[in-house]
Amino acid sequence: MSSILRELGALVIDADLLAREVVAPGTPGLAALVEEFGPGVLTPDGELDRPAVASRVFGDEAARRTLEGIVHPRVYEEIQRLEAEAPPGAVVVHDIPLLAExxxxxxxxxxxxxxxxxxxxxxxxxxxxxxxxxxxxxxxxxxxxxxxxxxxxxxxxxxxxxxxxxxxxxxxxxxxxxxx
The missing domain is CATH 3.40.50.300 (P-loop containing nucleotide triphosphate hydrolases)
Incomplete structure (x- = not known):
């Protein structure tokens, strides 16, 4: 849906994309995840091993909340930055899969x-x-x-x-x- 809104002229802020960016190699977000969950969350190339993290947190509510506590504040900071840069009068659409949560x-x-x-x-x-x-x-x-x-x-x-x-x-x- 957000791709359609983007085509129609919306400024789309994609929380999933930002969640990937805040844990990219060399970021404080990735360092925090490694500190919390250990080096097993990294691929051999030093990137976040998303399937490894998913298998670790999606059956363990405490681990999932820890992951969210590391990633979500960083994503929110980026969202605020992008909102501040939006041109006047823009329709800003936030693509946030976990908004209800x-x-x-x-x-x-x-x-x-x-x-x-x-x-x-x-x-x-x-x-x-x-x-x-x-x-x-x-x-x-x-x-x-x-x-x-x-x-x-x-x-x-x-x-x-x-x-x-x-x-x-x-x-x-x-x-x-x-x-x-």
């Missing part, structure tokens, strides 16, 4: 939730990311429930149809966001 949904003018049933989400994670069904379900279970995500939404974009259906709905939401 963060407790910050009320700090935005509008919250757009892209929604699909769990079975559809799992099917897509298995197909598009190559995860096992168990891994996909574990990731989904570690996140806010569908009900919790919908509860913070000012706009819901159903994503069970075609790419064209998704685009039509996103264009409707864009018209509303742009009018604000």
């Amino acid at each position: 963060s407790g910050r949904a009320d700090s935005f003018d509008a919250v757009v939730v892209v929604d699909a049933p769990l079975a559809t989400q799992v099917e897509r994670m298995v197909r598009d990311r190559g995860w096992s069904e168990d891994d996909a379900r574990s990731r989904a279970a570690a996140q806010a429930s569908r009900e919790d995500r919908l509860a913070v939404a000012t706009h819901v974009v159903e994503n069970t149809g075609t790419r064209e259906d998704l685009r039509r709905r996103v264009e409707e939401v864009w018209a509303d966001l742009h009018a604000r």
Whole structure:
């Protein structure tokens, strides 16, 4: 959805991309992760071994919270910097997969939730990311429930149809966001 909004003229701040940047080789974020979780979280090239970290934290709530405590504040600092650099009048869209979990949904003018049933989400994670069904379900279970995500939404974009259906709905939401 954010790629469609970007095409329509939004300034998109992608939290997942920022989460990768704040733990890139040579960053304080990566150093903090290594200090907390040990050198086993690194690839031989010195990059963060995301699958190793995922397998470590997605069954251990305390470890996941520790990871989030290292990464999330750094991402938030980058978000603030990018917001400050936005041109006047820009529609700034934050692509934040864990917004409902963060407790910050009320700090935005509008919250757009892209929604699909769990079975559809799992099917897509298995197909598009190559995860096992168990891994996909574990990731989904570690996140806010569908009900919790919908509860913070000012706009819901159903994503069970075609790419064209998704685009039509996103264009409707864009018209509303742009009018604000």
